[in-house]
Amino acid sequence: MARTRQRAEVDTPSRILDAAERLVQMRGFNGFSYADVASELNVSKASLHYHFPGKAELGEALIGRYAARFADALEEIDGRGGSAPAKLEAYASIYADVLRAHRMCLCGMLAAEYDTLPKAMRTAIIGFFDDNEAWLGGVLEQGQREGSLSLDGSAADAAQTIVSGLEGALLVARPYGDVARFQAAATRLLTSLAAAAP
Amino acid sequence: MARTRQRAEVDTPSRILDAAERLVQMRGFNGFSYADVASELNVSKASLHYHFPGKAELGEALIGRYAARFADALEEIDGRGGSAPAKLEAYASIYADVLRAHRMCLCGMLAAEYDTLPKAMRTAIIGFFDDNEAWLGGVLEQGQREGSLSLDGSAADAAQTIVSGLEGALLVARPYGDVARFQAAATRLLTSLAAAAP
DNA sequence: GTCTATAGGCAGATAGAC
DNA sequence: GTCTATCTGCCTATAGAC
Numbered sequence: 001m002a003r004t005r006q007r008a009e010v011d012t013p014s015r016i017l018d019a020a021e022r023l024v025q026m027r028g029f030n031g032f033s034y035a036d037v038a039s040e041l042n043v044s045k046a047s048l049h050y051h052f053p054g055k056a057e058l059g060e061a062l063i064g065r066y067a068a069r070f071a072d073a074l075e076e077i078d079g080r081g082g083s084a085p086a087k088l089e090a091y092a093s094i095y096a097d098v099l100r101a102h103r104m105c106l107c108g109m110l111a112a113e114y115d116t117l118p119k120a121m122r123t124a125i126i127g128f129f130d131d132n133e134a135w136l137g138g139v140l141e142q143g144q145r146e147g148s149l150s151l152d153g154s155a156a157d158a159a160q161t162i163v164s165g166l167e168g169a170l171l172v173a174r175p176y177g178d179v180a181r182f183q184a185a186a187t188r189l190l191t192s193l194a195a196a197a198p
Numbered sequence: 199m200a201r202t203r204q205r206a207e208v209d210t211p212s213r214i215l216d217a218a219e220r221l222v223q224m225r226g227f228n229g230f231s232y233a234d235v236a237s238e239l240n241v242s243k244a245s246l247h248y249h250f251p252g253k254a255e256l257g258e259a260l261i262g263r264y265a266a267r268f269a270d271a272l273e274e275i276d277g278r279g280g281s282a283p284a285k286l287e288a289y290a291s292i293y294a295d296v297l298r299a300h301r302m303c304l305c306g307m308l309a310a311e312y313d314t315l316p317k318a319m320r321t322a323i324i325g326f327f328d329d330n331e332a333w334l335g336g337v338l339e340q341g342q343r344e345g346s347l348s349l350d351g352s353a354a355d356a357a358q359t360i361v362s363g364l365e366g367a368l369l370v371a372r373p374y375g376d377v378a379r380f381q382a383a384a385t386r387l388l389t390s391l392a393a394a395a396p
Numbered sequence: 397g398t399c400t401a402t403a404g405g406c407a408g409a410t411a412g413a414c
Numbered sequence: 415g416t417c418t419a420t421c422t423g424c425c426t427a428t429a430g431a432c
Contacts, residue, residue, distance in 0.1 A: 012415080031314045033407060037222040047416050048408065104310055112302055114372050116229045126373050152389075157382050160370070164383045165359075168366020172358075174312050175294040175324050184355050185362045191350075192390040210397080231425060245398050247427065399432075407424070414417075 013051045013061075015041055021062055025103035028122045029059060029113050029121075045175065056118040059110075063124040066106045070094070074135045084143025085194055088162070091136065092186040099182050100172055108167040133159040140193070149193050158193060165189040211249045211259075213239055219260055223301035227257060227311050227319075254316040257308075258345040261322040264304045265329065268292070270308070272333045283342025283392055286360070289334065290384040293364045297380050301378055306365040347391050356391060363387040 010018075019040045023032035034045045034055070052058035078092045098105055107128040114122060136159035143149025151158050169185035208216075217238045221230035232253070236243045250256035275288045296303055305326040312320060341347025349356050351370035367383035 001301065020399090027314050027371070028226065028228060028311050030226060031311060034409085035406075044417055045408085046410080046418080050415060055408070108369060109310055111369050111372050112307055113226050113229060116225050129370060129373065153382075153386065157386065159365075160379060161363075161386045164366040164370045165350045165363050165387070166366070167369055168362040168364070169310050169359075171306060171365055171369060172327060172362045174309050175320065175327065181358060184351075185359045188351065188355065188359045232427090233424075241397095242399055243426085244400080244428080248397060251427085253426070397432105399430100401426095401429085401431100402429075403426105405425080405427105407417085410421075412417100414415105414420100 012043070012047070016048060016051055016058075017062060017065055020058055021066065022103065024059075024062060025098070025101075025106050025109055028109055029055075030116060034125065056120065059117065059121045060064055060124060062106065063110070063121060063128065067124070067128045070128070071131065074132075083087075084139050084146055084148050085190070087139045087192070088136075088190050091139075091162075092166060092190060095170055095186065096179065096182060099179055102177070104174060105167055105170055108170060111167075112171075129163060132163055136162055143193075151193065162189060162193075208240070210245070214246060214249055214256075215260060215263055218256055219264065219304065220301065221308055222257075222260060223296070223299075223304050226307055227253075228314055254318065257315065257319045258322060260304065261308070261319060261326065265322070265326045268326070269329065272330075282337050282346050283345055283388070285337045285340075286334075286388050288389070289337075289360075290364060290388060293368055294377065294380060297368055297377055300375070302372060303365055305330055306368060308367075311363075327361060330361055334360055341391075349391065355388065360387060360391075 016037060019060070020032070020036045023040075025038055034048050038045045038048055048058075052061060073094055074091070077087050080086075080090075082090075095105065107125050110117060110121065110125050111129075114125065117125075133156065137155045140149060140151060140155040140158050144151060144155070165185060169182045169189075173179070173182040173185075202294075214235060218230070221234055221238075232243045232246050246256075249257060250334040271292055272289070278284075278288075280288075293303065298363055301320045305323050305345050308315060308319065308323050309327075312323065315323075331354065335353045338347060338349060338356050342349060342353070364384060364387070367380045371377070371380040371383075
């Protein structure tokens with residue numbers, strides 16, 4: 001009989017990705033090693049290489065899973081069917097959760113290290129940002145139709161500004177370890193897009 | 199007779215700092231080695247260790263020089279005596295120049311790698327951001343007095359938002375190698391602070 | 397001040413037993 | 415699938431000659 005019931009233990013590849021993801025988000029792709037992951041999971045380095053032949057493949061898998069999880073979160077937000085400002089607030093709260101876990105956005109971290117990364121990872125990073133901006137662009141257009149948002153440029157430009165602003169707020173909040181600092185920047189960023197009271 | 203005339207060749211410590219700075223801004227502190235600097239300057243690794251005993255000391259020196267150069271640039275902007283919006287634009291153009299050189303802000307890069315850095319470097323990074331925000335706070339208050347800027351929160355909050363926004367725009371523009379992308383985000387960020395036409 | 401030589405450790409990666 | 419053992423190369427750093 002197939003195991004349809006969820007179990008507390010997850011498969012080894014997922015546990016590897018979990019540990020590696022946390023390490024990359026906290027220390028960067030050049031700041032962690034297979035040995036770090038192995039010691040954290042109490043497995044050997046060779047076992048890691050069995051599941052992910054090289055660091056490049058591990059990196060690709062990390063981005064792929066992270067982007068898929070992000071896409072799921074955005075879909076979930078759409079499913080709630082709220083107003084555009086509410087969706088933007090929900091979007092920003094994803095970033096706040098990342099900071100609360102003492103992490104950087106995975107792809108923000110990799111954007112900093114971009115020049116040192118293998119090509120497949122680079123392509124995937126750009127895809128992540130493109131997907132986020134495409135979703136935000138749709139929300140911003142919705143807000144304009146609703147009259148809940150007032151843009152002074154294109155929706156695509158505003159989407160880029162939101163992604164940049166949130167990534168930067170996350171980045172600069174790291175040294176301070178200050179969530180309130182992030183929140184202030186995020187709120188200011190989003191309220192600057194809100195329509196004047198009608 | 200003392201050498202008062204400037205020469206084309208600069209001293210070795212400066213040349214080391216120049217090469218290391220470029221490498222850190224492009225590849226990160228964990229993404230370059232003494233060997234990289236040595237081969238670029240055609241000197242031995244041992245010579246590097248003579249001037250900077252360890253990587254930590256080199257890192258401290260890098261931040262110190264970078265912060266001092268930034269402080270000089272801000273002083274120069276003050277010396278021009280323009281309006282607050284003009285000063286903000288000049289401030290943003292410093293970041294644009296960094297991006298045009300295909301680099302990340304040194305301290306923005308180090309903020310990403312923060313968890314992996316020695317304590318002295320951490321302290322210096324926070325000092326850099328504090329100094330920048332203090333200067334921006336002064337400019338923003340000037341703008342409020344002049345009536346050229348209209349803040350809906352404290353000057354300190356707006357200063358944080360500007361630093362975050364510019365660092366984030368720099369970070370996300372890296373994968374795309376797109377200066378226009380940065381410019382759009384910077385302009386949007388600054389115009390959102392401008393006072394409505396009186 | 398700069399060099400060669402080298403130490404000692406850790407990186408990513410592989411072979412082959414179980 | 416996971417292990418031990420090992421390889422090769424690069425890392426930071428130091429010793430000592432010039």
